[in-house]
Amino acid sequence: MAQQLEPIARMVGQLARLPGIGQKTAQRLAYHIISLPQEDVHELAAAIWQGRKAIRYCSLCGNYAVDDTCALCTDEKRRNGQLCVVRDPRDVAAMERIREYKGGYHVLHGTLSPMDGIGPEDIRIKELLMRVGKEDIQEVILATNPDIEGEATAAYIARLLKPMGLKVTRIAHGVPVGSDLEYADEITLAKAMEGRREI
């Protein structure tokens, strides 16, 4: 038995496919899992599988949902005429954490990236246009990431929405709160200057 037992090797192999988990870590995790009571391991495996099975995308906004539409889309109070456009469901979670924004969301499930062959028809832009046409939307807030793809996607969507006569905004760029100016990169600093406001 110079090799691992097949069930252990299989477990290690599967764990090592997860991001940030190398062969060594996978081995350590597998040995730990094997040392656990069967009930605990069953709970772990069930949480992974049932969790994946239970989650789908909201048919309206594209956020994670357990039903056809997500909890945010079914909440009447959130239909305030605002739509916040983000790249993926994790960004909805991030935005919700600030507990400031009270409107709806639209998840694109990606950003435009010609280099990777991702064009406008590969992300949920058509769905956004349909929602804007159908729902009573006054403002679309473009909250894609402040990177090349995110900016390009925001610019592209803005161009499509502007003629529809609604307010299209982009989240502010600037120096992060609590950070040190000295360590801010030039582009961020330039954007912070550009977006300065009277106090």
Next chain:
Amino acid sequence: MAQQLEPIARMVGQLARLPGIGQKTAQRLAYHIISLPQEDVHELAAAIWQGRKAIRYCSLCGNYAVDDTCALCTDEKRRNGQLCVVRDPRDVAAMERIREYKGGYHVLHGTLSPMDGIGPEDIRIKELLMRVGKEDIQEVILATNPDIEGEATAAYIARLLKPMGLKVTRIAHGVPVGSDLEYADEITLAKAMEGRREI
């Protein structure tokens, strides 16, 4: 939805119970798992659960096994009169990796630790004595860890076995191969001097 969906929260909670996986990592892993195709997640969950279910302890040596006795214990060639005593199955795997040792094993499943209330009856010492009495054993190699508990356990077992008239050995302590003398701790270095051999 300021909180996470229940199936996601449950997955994060379970993943965060694994050693070395904090809340943030668990969240990252859960979001990754949710983004995977269902088949992939099923394979992962199955590998974890089936793996745990398939593995038991060899009734003879205490090593990991898929059957009643492990592959090493059923291998006639490994019954050469030597038994290597280790703390847990991972140590068997480590020892097998050197491809030098050709004898049998005995896994204690722990080391003596009065502080933690672990006494001789809590680890597989009685089973070791029974094997030594029944099987044709000439040498018992004590390969518990070179730490306080490991040393105490080795000393305790040696005291029990010596009167039975067999060779009892302890793995050598010394400076690890490829290491730098400058960084060796004093105790290791003292042990290395003590165990020096003529060349």
